[in-house]
Amino acid sequence: MTKQKNMLSTKISNALNKQIETEAFSSQYYLSMASWAETQGLNGVASFLYKHADEERMHMLKLIKFVNERGGHGIVSALKQPPSTFKSVKAVFEEILKHEIVVTSEINGLVEITLNGKDYTTHNFLQWYVSEQIEEEALARQIVDKLKLFGDDKSGLYFFDRDLEALAVKMAAKEAETNK
Ligand code: FEO
Secondary structure, eight states: OOOOTTOOOHHHHHHHHHHHHHHHHHHHHHHHHHHHHHHTTOHHHHHHHHHHHHHHHHHHHHHHHHHHHTTOOOOOOOOOOOOSOOSOHHHHHHHHHHHHHHHHHHHHHHHHHHHHTTOHHHHHHHHHHHHHHHHHHHHHHHHHHHHHHHTTOHHHHHHHHHHHHHHHHHHHHHHHHHTO
């Protein structure tokens, strides 16, 4: 078979497949956090996290489709089980921030691989993820800072939960607008 002109190299295809796994794990991780929050009666936090898990799945799908379009094969792999219980809401969001910082460095690593491999199409495709990571990290940081403000105060948590409910509605509206 002759190689298509704009086909992915094996190295870049493997690196993108690794990222598919990361995005899938992120989705499962946030889904597990959402389920835990729901059992704690924190419906706003749960809505936000369910939405976040959906977004990560969309990140994964976008990569699978891109890899397949470029003559590669997007692989759906087995995932390790995420934790199912969490110490507190603050601990959840600190974990998210930590996780997103790791994801950002992985995306940056991917960008570097595409530059070294002179694959400008994939480089261009990845810019969406670069911007997304800036937004995700900023949002997680903002939420962690907010949580630090009220510490263990229960009424603070009540209002925080309501805020996140509103944020989840906003995220859904933005997504609907993007998919129009
Ligand atoms: Fe898809 Fe939150 O990184």
